[in-house]
Amino acid sequence: TGPAPRIAVLGTGYLGATHAVAMAQLGMEVVGVDTDPHKVEMLTAGKVPFYEPGLPELLSEQMATGRLRFTTDVAEAVGWADVHFVCVGTPQSKTSHAADLRYVEAVTTAITENLTHDALIVGKSTVPVGTAARLRTLVAREAPAGVRAELVWNPEFLREGKAVADTLHPDRIVLGGTSSDAEALLRRVYAGPIAEGSPVVVCDLPTAELVKVSANAFLATKISFINAISGVCEAAGADVTVLADALGHDVRIGRQFLDAGLGFGGGCLPKDIRALMYRANELGAGRAAALLQQVDEINMGQRQSVIDLAVQACGGSVLNRRIGVLGAAFKPHTDDVRDSPALNVAAALHLRGAQVTVYDPEAGDTARAMFPTLGYATSVDEAVEGTDVILVLTEWDEFIQADPAHLALLTHQPAVIDARGRLDAARWRSAGWTFTGLGRAALAA
Numbered sequence: 001t002g003p004a005p006r007i008a009v010l011g012t013g014y015l016g017a018t019h020a021v022a023m024a025q026l027g028m029e030v031v032g033v034d035t036d037p038h039k040v041e042m043l044t045a046g047k048v049p050f051y052e053p054g055l056p057e058l059l060s061e062q063m064a065t066g067r068l069r070f071t072t073d074v075a076e077a078v079g080w081a082d083v084h085f086v087c088v089g090t091p092q093s094k095t096s097h098a099a100d101l102r103y104v105e106a107v108t109t110a111i112t113e114n115l116t117h118d119a120l121i122v123g124k125s126t127v128p129v130g131t132a133a134r135l136r137t138l139v140a141r142e143a144p145a146g147v148r149a150e151l152v153w154n155p156e157f158l159r160e161g162k163a164v165a166d167t168l169h170p171d172r173i174v175l176g177g178t179s180s181d182a183e184a185l186l187r188r189v190y191a192g193p194i195a196e197g198s199p200v201v202v203c204d205l206p207t208a209e210l211v212k213v214s215a216n217a218f219l220a221t222k223i224s225f226i227n228a229i230s231g232v233c234e235a236a237g238a239d240v241t242v243l244a245d246a247l248g249h250d251v252r253i254g255r256q257f258l259d260a261g262l263g264f265g266g267g268c269l270p271k272d273i274r275a276l277m278y279r280a281n282e283l284g285a286g287r288a289a290a291l292l293q294q295v296d297e298i299n300m301g302q303r304q305s306v307i308d309l310a311v312q313a314c315g316g317s318v319l320n321r322r323i324g325v326l327g328a329a330f331k332p333h334t335d336d337v338r339d340s341p342a343l344n345v346a347a348a349l350h351l352r353g354a355q356v357t358v359y360d361p362e363a364g365d366t367a368r369a370m371f372p373t374l375g376y377a378t379s380v381d382e383a384v385e386g387t388d389v390i391l392v393l394t395e396w397d398e399f400i401q402a403d404p405a406h407l408a409l410l411t412h413q414p415a416v417i418d419a420r421g422r423l424d425a426a427r428w429r430s431a432g433w434t435f436t437g438l439g440r441a442a443l444a445a
């Protein structure tokens with residue numbers, strides 16, 4: 001009933017850019033807003049400022065329909081739209097584990113001050129529980145006279161590398177704190193995914209905020225669990241990859257997020273579990289905080305284990321030894337190096353005096369911008385040339401499929417540490433490599 005709602009998406013990072021494109025794809029008129037004119041210019045030209053498979057094609061397609069545009073003009077966008085999605089980042093604060101909410105607060109204030117008619121403000125950013133209630137007070141206080149503005153929470157669960165599919169076909173749609181009008185409006189916005197079977201969970205504001213961080217905390221816990229068991233496997237002479245497969249057959253457990261190795265990184269999991277730890281402590285929920293503290297420690301310990309293995313492979317010191325690092329992104333199919341375990345390990349070895357050369361099929365430039373003092377190669381061959389040991393730290397297909405016989409000829413000493421458990425150990429060994437895998441005692445050198 002009535003015309004389709006007009007959508008404003010504030011923030012055009014991974015979350016916002018994908019959301020704006022997806023909303024246009026669902027048939028609505030959309031404006032994406034960012035304070036960074038460079039991002040707006042790029043998106044307007046049909047270019048995505050980061051690597052995300054499938055998104056550039058969909059962006060160009062939607063720009064061509066005329067339904068999608070980008071602007072730096074918040075007042076114009078807010079005056080035009082009916083539904084305003086808050087899609088800005090909540091990074092870890094510089095001084096503590098808490099989330100830094102300045103962008104969420106600034107955008108919510110900017111929306112509220114510029115409202116010209118009744119509107120729905122929808123938070124999608126990942127925030128500490130209790131934030132939405134505070135923002136609601138802010139909206140009530142700052143909204144122009146005569147304008148009715150409602151604030152609700154609708155967390156986003158997209159994964160980088162699968163952002164488009166996750167946005168168009170979400171596992172669930174969580175609607176927190178909605179009045180019946182707001183719920184009806186959002187059911188219209190998400191009519192496409194709902195028709196295709198995405199379940200809708202309607203709940204209060206704090207539950208909606210907590211669903212998001214709990215989902216990430218659970219995924220992180222699953223990874224740290226298998227990494228802890230991986231340590232037991234090593235000590236006991238078992239193989240964690242076979243164990244994970246066997247565990248995964250239990251439908252109550254499931255095989256996903258049981259890949260032992262270098263652990264989790266990226267712009268979400270690490271900072272989200274730390275923010276939840278901090279918030280749980282504030283709320284007096286000490287047990288949850290203690291559990292998450294262990295999850296974080298186990299995860300960071302994996303990075304140290306790989307550093308130790310590299311030192312061992314170089315005979316006790318990496319000083320002036322050549323180390324080839326395959327992988328810089330925090331996971332494959334992205335160029336994101338935020339809190340990347342791979343780069344963290346590379347930088348630590350560099351600090352210990354190793355000559356480190358990094359190669360990543362997509363993240364070379366973003367890695368160089370963050371760690372300019374490391375060496376960078378433009379191919380696997382170049383990174384492997386003359387090395388004393390190579391480390392496979394991100395499981396790109398290119399590394400899994402590389403020919404170990406060919407690479408062995410390029411090295412000074414064919415030694416490989418497979419920190420993601422994805423190489424064919426038998427194949428590498430028969431090509432002459434000293435092969436070390438995490439949690440696989442039988443594969444230790």
Ligand code: UDX
Binds near residue numbers: 263265266269330
């Ligand atoms: C994550 C959540 O999956 C997503 O729902 C949320 O919205 C944002 O955070 P993302 O950061 O894109 O998404 O990455 P994800 O695919 O979850 O991987 C996170 C990290 O865990 C990566 O560093 C990956 O290498 C690591 N990981 C994943 C493992 O070490 N083992 C596994 O078995 C799975």
